[in-house]
Amino acid sequence: AQSVTQPDIHITVSEGASLExxxxxxxxxxxxxxxxxxxxxxxxxxxxxxxxxxxxVQGIKGFExxxxxxQSSFNLRKPSVHWxxxxxxxxxxxxxxxxxxxxxxxxxxxxxxx
Amino acid sequence: xxxxxxSPKYLFRKEGQNVTLSCEQNLNHDAMYWYRQDPGQGLxxxxxxxxxxxxxxxxxxxxxxxxxxxxxxxxLTVTSAQKNPTAFxxxxxxxxxxxxxLHFGNGTRLTVT
Numbered sequence: 537a538q539s540v541t542q543p544d545i546h547i548t549v550s551e552g553a554s555l556e557x558x559x560x561x562x563x564x565x566x567x568x569x570x571x572x573x574x575x576x577x578x579x580x581x582x583x584x585x586x587x588x589x590x591x592x593v594q595g596i597k598g599f600e601x602x603x604x605x606x607q608s609s610f611n612l613r614k615p616s617v618h619w620x621x622x623x624x625x626x627x628x629x630x631x632x633x634x635x636x637x638x639x640x641x642x643x644x645x646x647x648x649x650x
Numbered sequence: 651x652x653x654x655x656x657s658p659k660y661l662f663r664k665e666g667q668n669v670t671l672s673c674e675q676n677l678n679h680d681a682m683y684w685y686r687q688d689p690g691q692g693l694x695x696x697x698x699x700x701x702x703x704x705x706x707x708x709x710x711x712x713x714x715x716x717x718x719x720x721x722x723x724x725x726l727t728v729t730s731a732q733k734n735p736t737a738f739x740x741x742x743x744x745x746x747x748x749x750x751x752l753h754f755g756n757g758t759r760l761t762v763t
Contacts, residue, residue, distance in 0.1 A: 545690070570751055579654075579740060579754035580693075626692060628752075637708065638683070638744075638752055642692035 538563050540629050542641035550649045551619055557612040557644050559627030569610045570628040570638070571601055580626060586610065587632060597621070622648045652677045656741050656755035663735075663762050671726045671758045673741035681744040682724040683752065686710060686737045693740065699724055728760065735762045 541560045549555055561567060568587045572580040584595025591603040601612045610627060624645050630638035654675045663669045675682065681700050685693040695708030699718040713732025718724055724743075728735045738759050742752040 542692075572752075572754075577738075577757070577759070579756045580742075580752075581754075582751045585751050628693075637695055637698065639695070640685075640693040642690060 538629065538637075538639050540627050540639055540641035542625075542627055542644050544644045545642070546645045546647065548647040548649055549617055552616050555612075555614045555617045555621070555646070557625050557627075557646070559610045559612065559641060560608050561610065561627070561629045562608065563629050565631050567629045568632050569601075569603060570630075571595065571599070571610070571612045572626045572628060572640075573597075574624045574626065574643075576623075583612070583625075617646075617648055619648045619650070622646055654741055654743055654753055654755035656739075656758050659756065659758060661758055661760045663760070665762055666730045667762075668730060669728050669735075669760065669762075671728070671739055671741075671760070673724045673726065673755060674722055675724075675741075675743045675753075675755075676722060677743055677753060678721070679743035679745060679753070680721070682718070683742045683744070684708075684714075684716065684724070684726045685740045685742065687740060687757075688737050696726065696739075728762075735760060 539562045570585045571583040574580045583599050584593050586593045586603050624643045626643045627641040630636045657672045683698040684696040694710050697716045699705035715727045740757045741755045
């Protein structure tokens with residue numbers, strides 16, 4: 537079965553500290569992986585995506601993620617968080633085909649401690 | 651600017667009434683999607699459409715219906731058969747051809763009392 541697990545429901549980090557949000561997936565085919573961010577009451581904005589090539593991908597707002605096939609993981613990282621990073625973060629998986637379903641994890645809410 | 655427009659942003663209905671949520675895109679995307687978002691449950695897929703006049707059920711299609719008469723438009727009807735319709739609804743579209751990330755609208759918050 538296809539699924540995405542984000543084990544951390546809520547994380548609080550201090551401003552300026554490093555961040556890692558975890559994502560594990562189960563997918564039968566070659567996965568196409570995404571991280572999205574959502575501010576309250578808004579739609580989702582793409583942070584980064586991975587399909588092939590270099591397993592460390594860079595995204596917007598200083599985020600990066602590393603694809604580890606052996607661990608079925610695609611964790612999101614940022615070296616130094618800013619107060620404006622407080623939001624909900626979603627990991628998602630699908631196939632490259634335009635027609636495929638995209639499955640989302642349940643999200644991780646990030647709070648920033650001043 | 652290209653994008654996805656969902657309207658209205660807030661919608662209130664009485665129980666037992668059908669209600670239709672609008673989603674329009676000018677990105678020339680073939681594929682369009684409807685997701686439902688509830689606190690702590692992430693996004694759950696309701697319906698998706700690959701091309702005009704074609705659509706497939708997602709994981710929670712019961713109590714919902716869609717149509718895809720035009721490439722630009724993918725309206726979602728929440729029927730009276732949907733037991734818990736109060737939620738945040740997100741529409742998205744996806745790049746044509748080899749695929750790509752979903753592009754999202756800003757959502758419609760539906761409250762049914």
